[in-house]
Amino acid sequence: MSEYATSPFQRAIATSDREFRELADFAPVMIWRSGVDKLCDWFNKPWLDYTGRTMEEEVGNGWAECVHPEDMEACLAVYTGAFDAREPFSMEYRLRRRDGEYCWMLDNGSPFYRDGHFAGYWGSCVDVTAHRDAQRAQRILINELNHRVKNTLAVVQAIAIQSFRGERPVEQSLGLFESRLRALAGAHDLLVSRAWEEVALRGIIEATVAPHDPDGTRVRMDGPALMLRPEPAVSVAMALHELLTNAIKYGALSVPGGTVALHWGYVPERHTVRLEWQEAGGPAVEQPVQRGFGTRFIERVLATQAGGSAEVTFAPEGVHCVFEAEARTGSTLAWRKAGVTGPPDRFADA
Structure with missing residues (x-):
């Protein structure tokens, strides 16, 4: 056979x-x-x-x-x-x-x-399981990078359009543009250090405030440990930069005795952080004739990207802003590991 x-x-x-x-x-x-x-x-x-x-x-x-x-x-x-x-x-x-x-x-x-x-x-x-997993991870990474680059370019475009509009001198517009880009870069640096994962809200706030209040005596911060995704983290950093720049030029931080109270809390039913900015001790605030870039940037562009809302009020006693963005609670250990201590004009400057 x-x-x-x-x-x-x-x-x-x-x-x-x-x-x-x-x-x-x-x-x-x-x-x-x-x-x-x-x-x-x-x-x-x-x-x-x-x-x-x-x-x-x-x-x-x-x-x-x-x-x-x-x-x-x-x-x-x-x-x-x-x-x-x-x-x-x-x-x-x-x-x-x-x-x-x-x-x-x-x-x-x-x-x-x-x-x-x-x-x-x-x-x-x-x-070939490991090879397929690596290919899948690479595709996800490329798609995520493409998404982030597009978002970043959209923010940069908005900054450029608003910084160079109006009748202000080119040197002044360039200074505004560079300042905002540095703030954006600072937020991205913090995210890179965390591999573009969630970052601690306190870390974002401290890193953004530090260059404007190196002694830590003018801006008083208080709030629970919360974590932000990359997009809301960038939005919060840029919004705070606008508030800080305005306060230094025209608000509470433009005079020796002025202060800023910065408080935040978690809103569980909406899974958001409610951040409140209140200036005190500065020059009397007048309602601007028109809404400038800073206000529009906070209330529209950044608030939309952060998945929340924002409102700026020009009260006589000091500028007041309430900003809400997507967030989640985090343990004390988590935000201590993620937190960073130390190292984006007037709202009607348009």
Whole structure:
């Protein structure tokens, strides 16, 4: 009786060449073989070790029991189609590992011949799960980077348009533009240090306030430990920069005795932080004739990006602003690890 008339398991036993077995069993890939009947009749040791099954369980169509149900139809279609055409094939499918987890396999098969006659297929498999995960992570990273770059460019565009509009001298407009870009860059630096993950609200506030109040005596801060996503974090930093710049030029921080009270709290029903800015001890505030860039930047652009709302009030006793943005509560340990101590004009400057 010829080899091809026996059962798959009998053929598996007949594959007994010592040197071949040693070579195949020490190969860094999983190897299989099928006969002219499309049934697999041999698997090397790495395959059996990977699936945790015996040769008896794998031969014939037994190996298919470990293929993910969602991949079975496509897997068999590629295999039988190539087999009937006597062509090589390459495909990916999920195979159940001995611990029960399905992992992605790259399976390459090619027909082989003996004495000029078709004798079946040899194939090899390698686990490409890590490679697929890395590719997926790279795609996510590229998409996220593209999203962030577009958002950043939108903010920069808004800053440029508003900084250079009006009749002010070019030097003054350039100074405003550079100041706002530095504030934006500072917020991004803090996010980069946190790998663009959530950052502590207190860290954002301290990093933004520090250049304007190096002694820490003019701006009084108080609030719970809260965490912000990257977009709201940038928005909060830019809004505070506008408030600080206005206060230094025209408000409470423009005179020795002026102060700013900066308080925030968590609003659980909306999952937001409510941040309140109140100036005191500065020059009398007059209602501006028109809403300047700073006000529009806070109330419209930044508030929209932060997923919240903002309102600036020009009260006679001092500028008052309430800003709300998406946030979540965080443990004391979390914000201490994320927090940073130390290192974006007048609202009607348009």
